[in-house]
Amino acid sequence: MTLRTFGFSEFGFLLSALQWTILLTVIALSGGGFIGFIIALARTSTRKAVRVAAATYIQIIQGIPVLMILFLSYYGLSLAGFQMPPLVAAGISMTIYASGYLAEIWRGSIQAVAKQQWEASESLAMTRAQQYRYVILPQALRIALPSTVGFAVQVVKNTSITSIIGFVELARAGQLINNATFQPFRVFLAVAALYFVVCYPLSQLSRLLERRLHAGSAY
């Protein structure tokens, strides 16, 4: 048996795996964003029971490694009779993981809006839903944007953990090629470079948003 070398077709394989990394990131951020948004609203509810339930959810998700969520949804659920493809298990796990962190980021952003904004809008006879929709969330969004984009960078990198259940995203693709070529420096430098190409612009965007937010701050 002869070893393959790391060439164009191998790099092409990494590129196609990168698409799965990006897809998984998009799933995690949109699914996690949806759930996280609801949890963030629950976290700022006027009802104590709802607040406590949301806080508990956040604490649990943040308190366990993503890997455990991944094992639970892949091995645990398959034992319980739900056999699912790695992409689904990976998607679910990353969604749950992202929801716990996005909920906390957004909770902080909602609470960062000045208390007087609640009072002023309440005094104008708005319902609580109207207060959120027209007054609080537009301001919270501006506050949340830099840290949300910053968190997206973490998600991109953390999708690599799904390689453990055999999901062929970028990190897993790197492993496979390294097994065939045994050129770890070339292979993993290429993998690292691809992660960097995705993450660096996001980091820059996050910093730009942060500067813009501070520049135009009346509040």
Added chain:
Amino acid sequence: MPEVLIDNVHKSFGAVEVLKGVSLSVNRGDVFALIGRSGSGKSTLLRCINGLEKINSGRIEVAGHAVGRDPKELRKLRTDVGIVFQSYNLFPHLTVGENIMLAPRIVKLVSKAEAKTTAEEVLGMVGLSEKFDAYPDQLSGGQQQRVAIARSLAMRPKVMLFDEVTSALDPELTEEVLNVLETLARNGMTMLLVTHEMGFARRVATTTIFMHHGKIWEEGPSVELFGRPKTPELQQFIKSDVK
């Protein structure tokens, strides 16, 4: 039937009782000034009138609405009662025009055209017609406060509450805000204002209330109350203000 009726109201924050049985009645077109040291309970009393603070006992009725805890009833009351705060509290992400039109549009469900006409009208009343498309952070403190007044007026309230609205402003800007208040008063708006501007209270308020230790200590027509203060506490308070 008075426009604002406050009957034996008690209010505590934790163990501290800040209102100890306050009663007063304000008729339509009256202008009441609430004066007193900080911590005397005057701001709290004002905030109880539109339900921002919940009272522990007693009764408050404004423009025919009882102030209670039911959110729906409170919203009805708040369409009739405007409040302006010390810190303006304009919505920073909206233009002046949007700030003013928002509540009429979404709460009173008036048409866009009507909301715009009203906004232009109330903005004219506070002398800021040309600022319709400006953002709050492009305005001075005095201008922001006048926009806040206009925003309340756009709801066509029957009663207006002013909570130390000039305390964050320097004397010149204070003057422009007080002028707006005086015009409102002269046009017959029912008003309650917590203020440190004694000269203004004396000149514009029909009645002045001196609050002390959570009670109405002295109450009367402004000219009389400032001219012949009866209690030593009020005499002391007025004297310290002159300095």
